[in-house]
Amino acid sequence: MDSYQTPLSSRYASKEMSKLFSSGTRFGTWRKLWLNLAIAEKELGLAISDKAIEQMKANLDLDEAQMKVAAEEEKKRRHDVMAHVHTFGTVAPEAAGIIHLGATSCYVTDNADLIFLREGLDILLPKLAVVISRFSSFAEKYRDLPTLGFTHFQPAQLTTVGKRATLWIQELLWDLRNLERARNDLGFRGVKGTTGTQASFLTLFNGDHDKVEALDKRVTELFGFPYAYPVTGQTYSRKIDADVLGPLSSFGATVHKIATDIRLLANLKEIEEPFEKDQIGSSAMAYKRNPMRCERACSLARHLMAIYQNTLMTSSVQWLERTLDDSANRRVTIPEAFLTADILLTTLQNISEGLVVYPKVIARRISQELPFMATENVIMAIVKAGGDRQECHEKIRVLSHQAGSVVKEQGGENDLIDRIRKDDYFQPIWNQLDDLLDPNTFVGRAPEQVDGFVRDWVKPALEKYQDQLKNVKQAELSV
Numbered sequence: 001m002d003s004y005q006t007p008l009s010s011r012y013a014s015k016e017m018s019k020l021f022s023s024g025t026r027f028g029t030w031r032k033l034w035l036n037l038a039i040a041e042k043e044l045g046l047a048i049s050d051k052a053i054e055q056m057k058a059n060l061d062l063d064e065a066q067m068k069v070a071a072e073e074e075k076k077r078r079h080d081v082m083a084h085v086h087t088f089g090t091v092a093p094e095a096a097g098i099i100h101l102g103a104t105s106c107y108v109t110d111n112a113d114l115i116f117l118r119e120g121l122d123i124l125l126p127k128l129a130v131v132i133s134r135f136s137s138f139a140e141k142y143r144d145l146p147t148l149g150f151t152h153f154q155p156a157q158l159t160t161v162g163k164r165a166t167l168w169i170q171e172l173l174w175d176l177r178n179l180e181r182a183r184n185d186l187g188f189r190g191v192k193g194t195t196g197t198q199a200s201f202l203t204l205f206n207g208d209h210d211k212v213e214a215l216d217k218r219v220t221e222l223f224g225f226p227y228a229y230p231v232t233g234q235t236y237s238r239k240i241d242a243d244v245l246g247p248l249s250s251f252g253a254t255v256h257k258i259a260t261d262i263r264l265l266a267n268l269k270e271i272e273e274p275f276e277k278d279q280i281g282s283s284a285m286a287y288k289r290n291p292m293r294c295e296r297a298c299s300l301a302r303h304l305m306a307i308y309q310n311t312l313m314t315s316s317v318q319w320l321e322r323t324l325d326d327s328a329n330r331r332v333t334i335p336e337a338f339l340t341a342d343i344l345l346t347t348l349q350n351i352s353e354g355l356v357v358y359p360k361v362i363a364r365r366i367s368q369e370l371p372f373m374a375t376e377n378v379i380m381a382i383v384k385a386g387g388d389r390q391e392c393h394e395k396i397r398v399l400s401h402q403a404g405s406v407v408k409e410q411g412g413e414n415d416l417i418d419r420i421r422k423d424d425y426f427q428p429i430w431n432q433l434d435d436l437l438d439p440n441t442f443v444g445r446a447p448e449q450v451d452g453f454v455r456d457w458v459k460p461a462l463e464k465y466q467d468q469l470k471n472v473k474q475a476e477l478s479v
Helices: 015-020 023-043 050-057 064-077 080-091 105-141 161-185 199-204 209-222 239-267 292-316 324-353 359-373 375-384 389-409 416-422 424-436 446-471
Strands: 146-151 154-160
Touching: 015 023, 015 105, 015 324, 023 050, 023 064, 023 080, 023 105, 023 209, 064 080, 080 105, 105 161, 105 239, 105 324, 105 446, 146 161, 146 359, 154 161, 154 359, 154 446, 161 239, 161 446, 199 209, 239 292, 239 324, 292 324, 359 375, 359 389, 359 416, 375 389, 375 424, 389 416, 389 424, 416 424
Parallel strands: none
Antiparallel strands: 146 154
C-alpha cells in the first residue's frame, strides 16, 4: 500500500483526492519546493547555474524507476527526505550540490503539508457547494408540502418537507463558511531553518538580514500563499492542523445529523434515500429497503469527528521547538480526514440527488395527528358561532379521550372528527370542519421561510461556485 495513503482512498475517495495524498504527489511537491528555493536563492545572488534550474524543472515528476531508487535510498539511509535529495540529484546532476541548500527536512515536509491542506480544501469546497445546491433544490420543490413536525421524536406542530431541509442546509452553509475561513487563513511555513531562527540562511547570505527576509517572502510568493507564518520552531505549529481539521470534524457532525434524520424518516416511510431497481436490502428479508447510504454516512461521519482529537493531542505535546512523535500520527490523520470528508460529500450528493418523498404516507400521518392539534381551532369556531368556550372545551376533552382510546387501545384510526360530526353540539360549525383541518393552515410561514432562506442566504453563498455547479455530474456511489 502507498505509504502516504490509507485504505479509505483505495476504493471510495475521488481520484483527485486520492492523488493529492499519494506518494507521487508528495515527493513531486518536495521537488517543487527544492526548485523554488533554488530559484529564489539564485535571484538573491547565490551561485546556482541556469542548467541546474533547468534540470530540476525537467524532473519534477517521479516515474516508477525514480520511486524505486528513492525507496532503496530510504532503506539505506533511514531518512526519507535525504533519500529524495539524493534521488533528485541523479536526474538533475547539475543541481545535486545545491538541492536543499540551507534547508531542514521540515522545509519540504511542512510546506508540502500546508500545500496539501490548501489543495484538499480546494477540492472539498466546490463539492460541498454542490451538495448545498442539491438540497436547496429539494427544499424549494417541497417548500409547501405539509408534514408532521417532531420534537423529542414525538408528534408536534406541522412544518413542511422543504422547511425541514433548510435546517440541514443552514448547517452545511456554516460548514462552507468555516472551511472557507480555514482555507483563507492558511499561511506558509516558508524558509525558517532548523529551529526557526533562519541561522543557516543568514550564513549563506553573509549576515544580510534583508536577503534572508526576501528569500522567505519570495519562496512564499512562488507557492501562491498570501503570507508566511512570522515565527516558527522547526515545524509550523500543529495548531494549524487543528484549525483545519476542526471545521472538517464539524462537517462530520452535520452529515451525521442529516443522515440520521433521513434514516428516521425512512423508518416512517415518508422519505427514502435512493434505492436502485436491483438493489438488495437484506440477504434474508427480501422486502427490506435498508438506508445503507445514510448508515455509511453516519459511520464515516463518526470517524471524521473522532480524527479531530488526534490533532489536538498532537498539538499539545510538541516539545519546545519540535518533537518527532507528531510525524507518524499526522501521516495518517491528515490524509484520512480529507479522504473521509471527500467520501462523505460524494455520498451526501448521491443521497440528495435521489431522495424519494411519499406525500400520501405523509398525509396519512398528518391525518392521524391533526385532529388533536385542530381542537383549539374548533373551540374558537364554536365561540365565534355563539357557543361557550368552557362547555366546548369539556366536550372536546371527552371526545378526544374517546378517540385516543380507539387509537391506543384498539389500534384504530383517529376518529375524533367523525365524533364531532355526529355530536349535535358542534352542528353550527360542521360545514367549517374541512377548512379547520386543512394542513396548509398549520404550517405557519414555512414556505415563505424557505423562499427567503434560499434567496438571501443560499444563493449568495454559492455565487462564487457557479462554474463548478454548471459542470458537475451526478454522483455515483460505489458499493
